[in-house]
Amino acid sequence: xxxxxxxxxxxxxxxKKFPHVWCPGCGIGIVMGSIIRAIDxxxxxxxxxxxxxxxxxxxxxxxxxxxxxxxxxxxRALAFGTGAKMANPKLKVLAVMGDGDSMAIGGxxxxxxxxxxxxxxxxxxxxxNYGMTGGQFSPTTPQxxxxxxxxxxxxxxxxxxxKLTEAAGANFVARGDVYHVVExxxxxxxxxxxxxxxxxxxxxxxxxxxGRANRQGDAVNMMELLKNNTINIAQAAKLxxxxxxxxxxxxxxxxxxxxxxxxxxxxxxxxxxxxxxx
Amino acid sequence: MSAIPWGETKLVQGNEAVALGALAxxxxxxxxxxxxPSTEVAEILAREMPLIGKKWIQMEDExxxxxxxxxxxxxxxxxxxxxxxxxxxxxxxxxxxxxxTEVPLVLVNVMRGGPSTGLPTQVAQGDVMQARWGxxxxxxxxVLAPSDVKECFDLTIxxxxxxxxxxxxVILMPDEVIxxxxxxxxxxxxxxxxxxxxxSPDVPLEWYxxxxxxxxxxxxxxxxxxxxxxxxxxxxxxxxxxxTRKVDEVISKMNRLKQKITRRLDILENNMLHEVEESKIVxxxxxxxxxSALAAQKILAKQRKKVGIFRPVTIWPFPDRTVKEMLxxxxxxxxxxxxxxxxxxxxxxLTSDSVRVVPLHRYDGYEITPEQLVAAVxxxx
Numbered sequence: 001x002x003x004x005x006x007x008x009x010x011x012x013x014x015x016k017k018f019p020h021v022w023c024p025g026c027g028i029g030i031v032m033g034s035i036i037r038a039i040d041x042x043x044x045x046x047x048x049x050x051x052x053x054x055x056x057x058x059x060x061x062x063x064x065x066x067x068x069x070x071x072x073x074x075x076r077a078l079a080f081g082t083g084a085k086m087a088n089p090k091l092k093v094l095a096v097m098g099d100g101d102s103m104a105i106g107g108x109x110x111x112x113x114x115x116x117x118x119x120x121x122x123x124x125x126x127x128x129n130y131g132m133t134g135g136q137f138s139p140t141t142p143q144x145x146x147x148x149x150x151x152x153x154x155x156x157x158x159x160x161x162x163k164l165t166e167a168a169g170a171n172f173v174a175r176g177d178v179y180h181v182v183e184x185x186x187x188x189x190x191x192x193x194x195x196x197x198x199x200x201x202x203x204x205x206x207x208x209x210x211g212r213a214n215r216q217g218d219a220v221n222m223m224e225l226l227k228n229n230t231i232n233i234a235q236a237a238k239l240x241x242x243x244x245x246x247x248x249x250x251x252x253x254x255x256x257x258x259x260x261x262x263x264x265x266x267x268x269x270x271x272x273x274x275x276x277x278x
Numbered sequence: 279m280s281a282i283p284w285g286e287t288k289l290v291q292g293n294e295a296v297a298l299g300a301l302a303x304x305x306x307x308x309x310x311x312x313x314x315p316s317t318e319v320a321e322i323l324a325r326e327m328p329l330i331g332k333k334w335i336q337m338e339d340e341x342x343x344x345x346x347x348x349x350x351x352x353x354x355x356x357x358x359x360x361x362x363x364x365x366x367x368x369x370x371x372x373x374x375x376x377x378x379t380e381v382p383l384v385l386v387n388v389m390r391g392g393p394s395t396g397l398p399t400q401v402a403q404g405d406v407m408q409a410r411w412g413x414x415x416x417x418x419x420x421v422l423a424p425s426d427v428k429e430c431f432d433l434t435i436x437x438x439x440x441x442x443x444x445x446x447x448v449i450l451m452p453d454e455v456i457x458x459x460x461x462x463x464x465x466x467x468x469x470x471x472x473x474x475x476x477x478s479p480d481v482p483l484e485w486y487x488x489x490x491x492x493x494x495x496x497x498x499x500x501x502x503x504x505x506x507x508x509x510x511x512x513x514x515x516x517x518x519x520x521x522t523r524k525v526d527e528v529i530s531k532m533n534r535l536k537q538k539i540t541r542r543l544d545i546l547e548n549n550m551l552h553e554v555e556e557s558k559i560v561x562x563x564x565x566x567x568x569x570s571a572l573a574a575q576k577i578l579a580k581q582r583k584k585v586g587i588f589r590p591v592t593i594w595p596f597p598d599r600t601v602k603e604m605l606x607x608x609x610x611x612x613x614x615x616x617x618x619x620x621x622x623x624x625x626x627x628l629t630s631d632s633v634r635v636v637p638l639h640r641y642d643g644y645e646i647t648p649e650q651l652v653a654a655v656x657x658x659x
Contacts (some may be wrong), residue, residue: 052349072345083353083357
């Protein structure tokens, strides 16, 4: 996609914030590119966008993009974002989080953000471990996988980000990965256009920690794993079950049109204030 | 339409006065989580704020509540939360973040018995040191302790104003007795209330520094969506808000956080003194204990025994200079507290060995009575 690069720079704090902190072969930068392309195709103004994050590798993203940016405490991005969105509903709020940030320490906040259907787009970069602290297991580490805190293999079952947020009430739930990047661009664009709470899980390799601990090879090998081990939801529907077994399904799982929290709160204000004598 | 009975006299509860004070101060956003004995604040605001189109939300826990109001404040809303003991502990994370990122907000902590779940419906003053040092790292703290219902109203407005003025969280700490008591409150007229308007920068967009170094240490703050795009992080940051580990920038940030308070102590200091200069014995107290001290002073006066009262209204920053100047020449300073001894260490720190600093602790969930204070004074005379 080199032809697209010139306008990408418009969105980056390119003068002094690069090089970024991410390791060679990390997929977070690809997700950042997808977000920028999605926003560009929507024609949103930089001033209107708030990117909020928690703590971890993914949560470093806000430094690099020229929006209103808020790098918060571990797990709390959605709570900070909820407050900002309520105080200024004109802001288009985008929360970027990792799997540990959103599913473990921020688990309480994400289920309630989904239940409330707060008008925020959550983009969860899932690399199956805590990268920044050196590759400990997270709630999305697959059973049996090795990490620095599961030297004998992970014994806990893992969370499915999409099923969890769907059950909790999110308006829009989808999964993509950083290999199928054009598809990811489209998914993020749809999520950003959705009202209420929207969730995108973006599968991404962590060659430095998870990949090394599980002998998954270098960054290119890990990209091939994403290519071979995932399948688009439409393709999967056409194939017999045994052909899709063991593959992670990509695509849009939920696309509801429930009223988001901001509109519901405004309706409440209108309803109660109209009955009051001035 | 206003929930505030401007200019009228009413029987009002302390927590209710806090909620009305917040409305008087122009609160835009409240986020909270139910906890005794602070719930009335959230309940009254839940009723009143939607009526005037202001934003109110009950979050999933106290960490989310303080996080939400930090986000709300950065997006341009005057924001507040209210909690108590265990919730205050959970909020320490967000409190530190707000100190570090210099976000104005008001945190009301109605003090109940602790530690842990402790005595949820009963009074204590056990959070005084947590309010100063509860969140990790060196940080500024502004803490106000009302002693009556009128002050619950007035100091809530003051708390909002100081939060704007100093770009930092301000903690209002009524103890449970003050939060739940009802007494006569004459509301001011609307035009008598002074509100510090939210600051906004007047520099061109590209010149804006979110943490500009000014003489006071506080610079006008832009809000998300205003056209000034800036970065906010809890990492130690430079004047633009971006993470730094450069020694000079780290020191500059840390010094400014401290000095924005210490350079303007005169604005923050607020003490109530009763016959301190002419007394050799002084009761040093705050919150509900002050009410008992006033009663004890009257009882002792009838017995021709003179006792002074020194009460800090702003308990943090502690009034070091005034305490040293006024109390270091006394014979005895009685420090009654509803805890096992917290503020007393500050008084001891500031007075010479020749001054007897005598504690009076109560931590059984009940208030210190005037009779207890009278007995304690008679014992030390």
